[in-house]
Structures are given as C-alpha cells and as structure tokens.
Amino acid sequence: MRNTLVNFVTDTAKKGKAHAYSALQPERYLVGLEKQQAGKDKTILITGASSGLGENMARQFAKLGYNLAICARRESRLEQLKGDLNEQYPDIRIEYRTLDVADYKAVFEVFQAFAKDFGSIDKVVVNAGVGESRRIGKGRFETNRRTAEINFVGALAQCEAAMQIFRAQNSGQLVVISSMSAMRGLPRHMTTYGACKAGLAYLAEGIRADMILTKLPIKISTIYPGYIRTEINTNAKPLPFEVDADTGSRAIVAAIESEVEEACVPSVPWSLVGQMMKHLPLPLVNKIS
Ligand SMILES: NC(=O)c1ccc[n+]([C@@H]2O[C@H](COP(=O)([O-])OP(=O)(O)OC[C@H]3O[C@@H](n4cnc5c(N)ncnc54)[C@H](OP(=O)(O)O)[C@@H]3O)[C@@H](O)[C@H]2O)c1
Secondary structure (H helix, E strand, O other), X not given: OHHHHHHHHHHHHHHHHHHHHHHHOHHHHHHHHHHHOOOOOOEEEEEOOOOHHHHHHHHHXXXXXXXXXXXXXXXXXHHHHHXXXXXXXXXXXXXXXXXXXXXXXXXXXXXXXXXXXXXXXXXXXXXXXXXXXXXXXXXXXXXXXHHHHHHHHHHHHHXXXXXXXXXXHOOEEEEEEOOHHHOOOOOHHHHHHHHHHHHHHHHHHHHHHHHHHXXXXXXXXXXXXXXXEOHHHOOOOOOOOOEEHHHHHHHHHHHHHOOOOEEEXXXXXXXXXXXXHHHOOHHHHHHHO
C-alpha cells in the first residue's frame, strides 16, 4: 500500500514536471524530443492533415521521426505534403488516404486500412473540423447540422475507430482537438461550433474515465487551442492573442508528447483565459468571446 502511494506520488510529480515544461517552454521541449527522435518506429494518424493545424502537426511529428498516416478530403494537398516530407525525412514512412469524416463508414475503413499498413498505430489525432456555424433560429439549420455532423458525429466515429484499434493493441494515445470555445456556451456564429467542441471534450473525458475503470493503458488527451491563424479563420479580422499555425501547432505537439490529459494552447494566455471563461458571469464571457 505504502509503495503504491509512493509510486503514485513520484509518477504524478514526474508527469507534472513534463506537462509544465511542455506548456511553458514548448520550443525547448520539442528540441529535446527532436534530438532523441522520440517518434522513431512509431506511427501517428492525423485527420484533417491537408491544411492548418493538421498539416503543421504532420510536419512537426515528421521532424520527431514519426511515421505518418494522414487523411482529409483534398487529395492533391495530401500528395504534396507527403512529397515534401519524404524529401526532407527519407527515413520515415508516410501513407495518405482521402476521407470525409461525415462518411462514418469510411472513417472505420480508412483507420483499419492504416492500421493494416503500419501494423500498429501509436497515436490518433482527431483534428478534422469546420468553423461554419450560424446564429440559432435564423434559418441556417442545414449549416449548423453539417457542422455538428463533421465536428461532433464525425469526431465520435474517429474516436470509436481509434479506440477499436487501441483496445486490440492494448496501447495507444487518443488526442482530440477541441477548442477554447468549449469552455462556455457562446453567442452568434459560435453557438453550434462551441457546443460540438464541448461535446467532444466530454466524450474524451468519458473515454478517459472508462480507461481508469477498466485499467486499460490507453492515454486520452484533450487539447483546447486558442486563436491560431489557419484557413478556418482566413477572413476573420485580427483575433485576440492569435498566433500563426507553426507556433500553434508546435504548442499542440509539445502538449501531445507530454501525454497531458487536458491542455489549453498556447498555455499563455489561454490557461488563464479558460479559467476566466469558466467562472465569469455570461454577460462578461460574451464580451471576451
Ligand atoms: N485555428 C484555430 O484557431 C482553432 C482553434 C480551436 C480549434 N481548432 C480546431 O482545429 C482543427 C483544425 O482546424 P484548422 O484551424 O487547422 O483549420 P483548417 O486549416 O481549415 O483545417 C481543417 C482541416 O479539416 C479537414 N476537414 C474539414 N472537413 C472535413 C471533413 N468533412 N472530412 C475530413 N476532413 C475535413 C480539412 O481538410 P479537407 O478540406 O481537405 O477535407 C482540413 O485539413 C479543427 O477541428 C478546428 O475546429 C482550430
């Protein structure tokens, strides 16, 4: 009993140190991982890898030595990314497949096909998503339904397909890309989008709870990005605390590699903003959203 407690405390302290380092010094943390080639002989599957965070995460993980299984709807983008990365990192294996995550049956087929290609999958990043939601009650149900189908039901299909693979392997890390918009119910065009991202975060927490209950050694990480400039917000005016896609995806990759359970990224200022969003009265949340 005493040994179990000591191990638990030592383990928690070690993990806490890695999480704090990856959050506060993501660049230095990643340089260390690059030197070690932390991803050597490992495979990561990333959805929505044809642009923005998915594409940039693929570039970062390739630098760490990971083999890549990448998918999205735009095949030419995936082909180009594979070509670029194969040239830069000839020692890693890269496979791509086209996938619309709202074609739920295809999600299972594509994930299984990747697992067969590589023999096993170490990490899956549920990243594909769209940003098009509209005010509720203004006649835009079809747009909101499509967003829910891609950002929530499509993500559920990806979590199911990933967990099937991880349960069979008895190992793996499931990562979901939620959003700071998941912290509270948000107005205007953010309502459906934020609700889907909150649903996704709860889904991931439920899977984590199940892993604790069943004692399966599968890690679940929920990432809450703040504003990162990508195609999803191409036409938006300057956004509060925004960073470019390279900076944002490096912060995300550092969080994923530290196997954190939940992280707001970049940590400064979003961890603090997240706390404020959770506890401020709704009229004040409206002002900062
Ligand atoms: N950028 C931010 O500020 C921010 C903040 C919080 C959360 N996020 C989340 O981060 C994730 C990535 O977004 P991003 O910023 O990188 O935007 P992005 O550049 O628009 O990338 C979105 C990716 O998702 C893919 N995608 C969209 N619909 C899809 C579908 N039906 N099936 C398969 N793939 C689909 C797109 O590829 P195809 O079009 O080729 O299919 C693209 O690769 C999203 O889940 C987003 O909600 C972003």
